[in-house]
Amino acid sequence: MTGNPGKPDAFGYINSMLRSILIPEFGKYFLVCILCFGLDFSLLVALREYAGMHYLVAGLISILAGNILNYTLSTKWVFHSRKLEDKSKELTVFLTIGLGAIPFHHLVFWLCTDFGDLHYQISKLIAVGTTFILIFILRKVMLF
Secondary structure (H helix, E strand, O other): OOOOOOOOOHHHHHHHHHHHHHHHHHHHHHHHHHHHHHHHHHHHHHHHHHOOOOHHHHHHHHHHHHHHHHHHHHHHHHOOOOOOOOHHHHHHHHHHHHHHOHHHHHHHHHHHHHHOOOOHHHHHHHHHHHHHHHHHHHHHHHOO
16 A cells, blocks of 8 residues: 555556456456367368368468457457457457467477477477467457
């Protein structure tokens, strides 16, 4: 508390904000990402194993599908406030952030698979883990 008994200090305000807004949003976003990753990973394996696609092409298609599901669930369930009123602009920024992370994601995916000699499924887990928090922060700051 500051010298003002009824007014919380900066730390108390930040702590309150974290508990009431960011932690629940982050938890919901984490659950949404798990679901989206399930779609992404399942589609990757199906396209690679059953359709015979190269793992990087299959990975691009699967990550796009995951991003579209992520947008839908994020706007319906995770984030309740919006910085952009225009839904088409919001979708464009949302997908731009996700698509902007794809080169980094695919670089990690490729390096782990082709140079790290890891199975493409393990490489996918590593690539997703490296981009998850960055994308959450960017979307929270820019959109919600």
